[in-house]
Amino acid sequence: MSIRNPDLKQKILAYDRAVPRYTSYPAAPLFQPDFPVSTVTSWVDDLSQGSKLSLYVHIPFCPKLCHYCGCFTHITSRYAPVEDYAHLIRREIASMGRRMQNRHIVTHLHFGGGSPTMLHEQDFRLIMDTFHEFFAFADDAEIAVEVDPRHMNASLAQCYAESGVNRISLGVQDFDDKVMETVNRVQPFDVVYSAVQNLRAAGITKFNLDFIYGLPYQTVRSLTRSMDYALLLKPDRFALYGYAHVPWKKKNMRLIPEDSLPSNAARYDLFNTGAQVLEDSGFRPIGIDHFVKNIDDMAEAQDAGTLGRNFQGYTNVAPDALIGFGVSAISQYPQGFAQNTTASHDYQEAVLHSDAPPVAKGYTYKGEDLARKEIIERLMCDLHVNIREVWTRHGHDLSKLDACQSLLVPFIEDGLAVLDQNGLLTVPREARQVVRIVASCFDEYLPPVDTTQRHSMAV
Ligand code: SF4
Incomplete structure (x- = not known):
């Protein structure tokens, strides 16, 4: 698939925003x-x-x-x-x-x-x-x-x-x-x-x-x-x-x-x-x-x-x-994430005085996390994913995908993404710089306008 659109650069830049790098979901x-x-x-x-x-x-x-x-x-x-x-x-x-x-x-x-x-x-x-x-x-x-x-x-x-x-x-x-x-x-x-x-x-x-x-x-x-x-x-x-x-x-x-x-x-x-x-x-x-x-x-x-x-x-x-x-290192299990403490002293105390992992932060998957995680990961890896297949395989009601699909509409209208009748969502290779932003349509925790300044710009 190719985009024969001389305005591709302008279109992608118009969507540029601060979003996670999606090396994990949730970030x-x-x-x-x-x-x-x-x-x-x-x-x-x-x-x-x-x-x-x-x-x-x-x-x-x-x-x-x-x-x-x-x-x-x-x-x-x-x-x-x-x-x-x-x-x-x-x-x-x-x-x-x-x-x-x-x-x-x-x-x-x-x-x-x-x-x-x-x-x-x-x-x-x-x-x-x-x-x-x-x-x-x-x-x-x-x-x-x-x-x-x-x-x-x-x-x-x-x-x-x-x-x-x-x-x-x-x-x-x-x-x-x-x-x-x-x-x-x-x-x-x-x-x-x-x-x-x-x-x-x-x-x-x-x-x-x-x-x-x-x-x-x-x-x-x-x-x-x-x-x-x-x-x-x-x-x-x-x-x-x-x-x-x-x-x-x-x-x-x-x-x-x-x-x-x-x-x-x-x-x-x-x-x-x-x-x-x-x-x-x-x-x-x-x-x-x-x-x-x-x-x-x-x-x-x-x-x-x-x-x-x-x-x-x-x-x-x-x-x-x-x-x-090591300090700050993140582990990923089928049930969620665990992050070691970032404080050197706490790390030393935990490792010297306990056999348990020196964990400070963590996250247990809940609700639709795993379906959203899979959709985001497949987009980041393959630039395509069947969103309906993933969503139903995880046992979720398709009507709950509507909010994500409505966020996709501008990308589809601008030719930066394609969603077919079966639910196959594709980002053309030429538009890969917009993938993080398309993926963010499935991020339940990203505010529409991110005022937290946690993330870097996508492009
Ligand atoms: S980028 Fe940071 S971590 Fe890497 S070598 Fe430089 S100071 Fe060290």
Whole structure:
């Protein structure tokens, strides 16, 4: 399907608004404080034997603050707090492992942050040893680390390879000097190239490159040039995320001059130019912002309709549960979400003095949540979903879909979405930048006019 409409850009920009990224539904700001730990432990105990687990470890330390950073992290040049934290992480893994009694199978393990590359080799190996002591891994489990190229060297690459790491996510963002100096992340091409060489030499061959569009002083020309450089690194996956400028939530973003940021119209052009560069280079678009080679597991998952979306972005295997370790980490169970405390002291106390998860917030699905979640996830993954089939399969009265369908009308009239007689809702690939906004029509908790400033703009 294609839209032959010269006004497409203007139409999409007219709908631009602040909406969640929908890595979860409901979105994390809806999680409730003081969530009962006993609820979470019962969810863990209820997982059936042989459940597929996706594990996430949050390492909340970085040596230097990137001005665009929206992550939960602490800036430190000392290793002592990182070492102490690594010890706590191992305790938390062991406690959860003892509770799960090796009844499940790990298909994914992802180290994110912050900067996981802040972990010294010995601590990384000890964390991996703890995982293997308490959890059974699938033979083809994906073990991925988010790598800051500035921290990589041959020895760390060897440590990762020997520990079973088989996928690297490289935070590149851009290669343009002016852009990167403005965001306080000077990281020339030769640094990234050297990191990739070290990792390949150690035997790790699967690479994601993460780029960000919408950074200060970025232009179509500079981004195209940077992406041409990036393609020389021969990644098998590419992510092109939109910079979420929320200075009212993240003070570090106030260090970016407002007048250096591309307009919404320029952001639209940046994304589409980047996407075109990738598609011309043989990458296939996945969801709203990922690109993979045709032979990739994710491409197969998209063809099979099994692509999933969670806090790490897109995934080729939908796990039965996602278990997060570390401060602020979020877990996802069939019954709802649990988020670890973000307070370092509380985390330490909980992990040292209890075997229960250090949970602070959570959410139990209710009402139509699961139907709405499935519709939103399928739209974010496939750009199409049969809304009536999902709604009735979850046992809900179709008349309750009317409110959502009436919100879709302007999109349909403008050719940004199609709803057929059977209930199949499709967003054309060319209009994928509007998918988050179309998906928000099914979000029961998003106010019509969001005055909370919780979310970033969609385009
Ligand atoms: S490396 Fe990542 S987590 Fe650390 S400050 Fe930069 S953007 Fe934030």
